[in-house]
Amino acid sequence: MKNKALKSLLLASCLISSAGLAHAADVTLNVESWRNDDLAIWQTKIIPAFEAKNPGIKITFSPTAPTEYNASLNAKLDAGSAGDIITCRPFDASLDLFNKKHLVDLTALPGMENFSPVAKAAWSTDDSKSTFCVPMASVIHGFIYNKDAFDKLGIKIPTTTDEFYAALDKIKADGTYIPLAMGTKDLWEAATMGYQNIGPNYWKGEEGRDALMAGKQKLTDADWVEPYKQLAKWKPYLGDGFEAQTYSDSQNLFTLGRAAIYPAGSWEIALFTSQAQFKMGAFPPPVQKAGDTCYISDHPDIGVGLNTKSAHPEEAKKFLSWVASSEFADIYANSLPGFFSLNSTPVKMSDPLAQEFVSWRGKCKSTVRSTYQILSRGTPNLENETWVESANVINGTDTPDAAAKKLQTGLDSWFKPAK
Incomplete structure (x- = not known):
């Protein structure tokens, strides 16, 4: 009986330890953003879609009021407490973060080939040699x-x-x-x-x-x-x-x-x-x-980058590569009609007015x-x-x-x- 009890205890201990290891293996990535109006879309569409294909990586979307975002983000970055994923405003504000070494160079990130030079311009250095945010959407x-x-x-x-x-x-x-x-x-x-x-x-x-x-x-x-x-x-x-x-x-x-x-x-x-x-x-x-x-x-409106101080850079890069995919493009563009994917793969819009706007890309040249x-x-x-x-x-x-x-x-x- 003692041996049986000991075996049961050891089995239970192993199961608890295994559960603990499985739990410890889960990585949580925190996303900083000013788009607080996007919260429901992230919670109900974007995050479930990513997590379903990437077990072990959890996403937390933590928006700040738009008027407070720049100051709040800069303070967090300086303190080393900012999230793993940084939502990027276009052009100089994000370039400044890159120059201060707050954002990782993503030029070689798998998926970046899905964007044209014009699409990447808002999140690239002046000489276009480095791109530091994945383009998400334009207007x-x-x-x-x-x-x-x-x-x-x-x-x-x-x-x-x-x-x-x-x-x-x-x-x-x-x-x-x-x-x-x-x-x-x-x-x-x-x-x-x-x-x-x-x-x-x-x-x-x-x-x-x-x-x-x-x-x-x-x-x-x-x-x-x-x-x-x-x-x-x-x-x-x-x-x-x-x-x-x-x-x-x-x-x-x-x-x-x-x-x-x-x-x-x-x-x-x-x-x-x-x-x-x-x-x-x-x-x-x-x-x-x-x-x-x-x-x-x-005109490019929003992108996402990787905090250089992220504790989980490889998992974060997996997420960013997914943001660069046509799957993400379809989810985001159809959830927010009027904010169009910058991905080179065309997205069929369910909103007819949005589809009319985006169709012009096929017959006109784009600029910012x-x-x-x-x-x-x-x-x-x-x-x-x-x-x-x-x-x-x-x-x-x-x-x-x-x-x-x-x-x-x-x-x-x-x-x-x-x-």
């Missing part, structure tokens, strides 16, 4: 329109600037709708949904942006001034008092059915779909003439906002100055040429292109 610019209004007025989707203004004239003449829902009070709206939306068709996307950073083009060149000349033409088509109209005012004008066209970012899709009581469609920025190559602002890489590191800040001048041009307080001259003079005061 695309264009125009969202009220289909019911277009049908009522017999307007076809405009593809050229002449067709665009003909449509605006028809909407204005009818008087039922404000042709364009955009204001200038918040400044950034005029630049982001105005200048950066239509501009790539004039400066030829990456070609012009690269030339500007290399000092081979200036903001006073015709290709950079012309978008401002177009914005100046928008003024008669905006609502009364547009100078005092905020971003949220513009959103409300459109979703309430009072405006026919909304110069948009794709991040509006989920909100507009939930609020608008009419059918919507979207079209890319019209080209100057039929047959021209079209360009879209396909011209002011975001390198050109806004000094004072005056080109991004912020572009906000001001875009609003001034639409308001009529600056001519397109005067606005361009102010921007170039400011840039010249601190930016010296590498020779």
